[in-house]
Amino acid sequence: QKLRVLSIKEKLDVIKSIERGTKKSALARERGLPLTTVCGVWNAREKLMSVAASNVKRCRVRGSTFPDVEEALVLWLKKARTKNLPVSGPLLLEKARFFATQLHHDDFVCSNGWLSRFRARYNIATRVISGEGAAADTNGAEEWQNGQLQQILTDYAPEDIFNLDESALFFKLLPNRTLVFKGQACTGGKHAKDRISVAFIVNMTGSEKPPLLVIGKSEKPRCFKGGRLPSGVLYRSNTKAWMTAKIFEEYVRLLDRRFAAKKKNVVIVLDNASAHVQVENLSSIKLVFLAPNTTALAQPLDQGIIRAVKQTYRKNLLRRMLLSMENDKSYAIDLLSAIHLLAYSWQQVEPSTVRNCFRRAKFDLSAVNTGETSDTNEGCTLEDDACESLLAEVLERHGATESVQFDVFRDVDNDAATSQDWSDDDIVASVAPQVPSCSPSDEDDDDDDIEVADTPCPTVAETARALDVIRLFALKKGLMEELALDFNQIEAALCAARPARRQTAITEFCLPE
Incomplete structure (x- = not known):
């Protein structure tokens, strides 16, 4: 055969x-x-x-003889494509020689034959440099909404239209330091360890929220030891906690496999951030990029969805601070706890909030055709009174000399960078082999993580006694009915976590002769 x-x-x-x-x-x-x-x-x-x-x-x-050179060249090509730069054969040869020199490949021969093989390996002529045309750069938000967006709304059902966007989160930030961080781009340095980048993705109806992608600074944070990430969260890392083209492509391919398993064809609308590169050969996802400089008006996640997540996150952070103060303790959140709180805050965003924010960005066929829009405050702006009261109490007990409004505390990281317009040196650094450091300070910059990692896990008996105290509090305060389900779930988890009892051998029941 x-x-x-x-x-x-x-x-x-x-x-x-x-x-x-x-x-x-x-x-x-x-x-x-x-x-x-x-x-x-x-x-x-x-x-x-x-x-x-x-x-x-x-x-x-x-395989290529020089895979790192080719990986660097492909990254450069994708960056050039997002900027609509013309790419020619001689320019590719020039950049290949540059990357080979920077990566110390003295034996690299950059010939037309190598270029032909490189083009064949990556199908350069029809794949990498294909995509949105330069005319898209001249389109404003209104033109995009009445043109390409209307076609998307015609071709796809609302539940198959998704928006993806990243936002930075200063996950450790306490209100007394808000004015220090406000408006900072945070492109590195001493504040980088206090931030993460988060990729959010949700569909137009708010009925589907694929896994969040959290990007941190440490590859293996100390607080992850013995812990577990929430089921709806993926974690990746790099030294600046930024979204990169490599992480973005990995994430999109994972989503593509997820949608393919459900036999769904979807469209994902996203902005033209430097890390958002064209991803080829997707079976279930079509990527559509917004016109440049239109995200403030045309991106649904920016219309209030991410703001709602941060509002819930920071409101709960304030509550934890107040409870710690009741025990005369200071509160510091570690990365794992922050990710769990973030996942909870994301799930608390109501579908109605999502729908209203999509509608505000004109992701609504009737709104596109008639100019009808929803109330900009409906669903997109949450009630701040309780949050303002929490914040005022925390600041007062901290002895803060300057007042801070809750919206400033909530939005403090809105201007922080989530990706980088990579230079050639950055591309080289991303593909070069990483040399492990022997410095203890490089192992983990997260002081709070060290404290959490060294704290022993409470036993089942200790946890059960703590639960009894909480149950008594709920009974006395009339909260038992609304918390009954939570108590039952915790009790079930505690029972499952009990150490297995040793099975008694039958001989142990026999009397000694």
């Missing part, structure tokens, strides 16, 4: 079929392939997906 060699496209089709739930044996029979071939393709899926942006008509994935 003649050996059949699958192209990369055929292998990707095999992977997608298995992800959708098709059994390997059934797939092998359907396509007339040996089961070992199907299993081999599935086992090599990570490698195959990593080259999915290259020429999918090829049959084999042949």
Whole structure:
């Protein structure tokens, strides 16, 4: 029997079929392939997906002699594409020589033959430099909303239209330091460890919130030891806690596999941030980029959704501070606790808030056609009175000399950077091998994480006694009815966490002779 060699496209089709739930044996029979071939393709899926942006008509994935040079060149190409810069063969050769020199490859030969092979590997002519045309740069928010957006609303159901955006979060920030941080871009340095970048994505109806992506500074924070991230959160890291093109592409491909498994075709609208590159060969996602300088008007997440998340996050942070003050203790939140609070705050955003914010950005067919919009305050602006009272009490007990409004505390990190317009040196640094540092200070800059990591985990018995105290408080304050479900869930978790009891052997019941 003649050996059949699958192209990369055929292998990707095999992977997608298995992800959708098709059994390997059934797939092998359907396509007339040996089961070992199907299993081999599935086992090599990570490698195959990593080259999915290259020429999918090829049959084999042949590695490059200088993969770091090519990775740097591809990153540079994607950056050039987002800026609509013209790219020619001689310019590619020049940049390849530059990256090879910076990465200390003295034996790199940058010939036309190498360029042809590079173009074939990454399908440069039709893939990497394809995308939104330069005319999009001249379109304003209104033109985009009445043109391309209207087509999106016609082609896709509301539940299949998503918006993705990043925002910085000074997760440790306490109100007495708000005026120090207010308006800072925070591009690095001493404040970088106090911030994370968060990628939010939600659909137009508010019915689906794919996993949040949190980007921190430390690869393995101390507070993660023994803990667990919320189920709806992914974590990645780099030295500046920024979204990068590499992390963005990984995230989009993960979302693509998720939607493919649900047999959904969706569109994701996003801005032209430097990290938002074109991602090729997606099976279930279409990426649509907003016109430049229109995000303040045309991006739904910026119309109040992210603000609602930060309002809930910081309101709960204030509550925790007050409770710590009742015990004469200071409160400092570690990264793991912050991520759990962030996930909770994200889930608390009501679908009605999401819908109203999409409508405010004209993501509504009737609004686009008739000019009708929702009340800008409805759903997008939360009641601040309780938050103002909490903040005032915290500041008073801190002995603060300057007053701070809650909206300033909530929005303090709105201007902080979440991505970088990478220079060539930054690209080189991102692909160069990382040399591990022996300095203890580089292990983790998070002082609060060290304190949490060194605190022993309470025993089941200690936790049960604490729960009894809380239950008594709820009974005396008339809160038992609304908290009953929470108590039952905690009790069930405690019972499941009990150490297994040793099974008694039958011989132990026998009397000694």
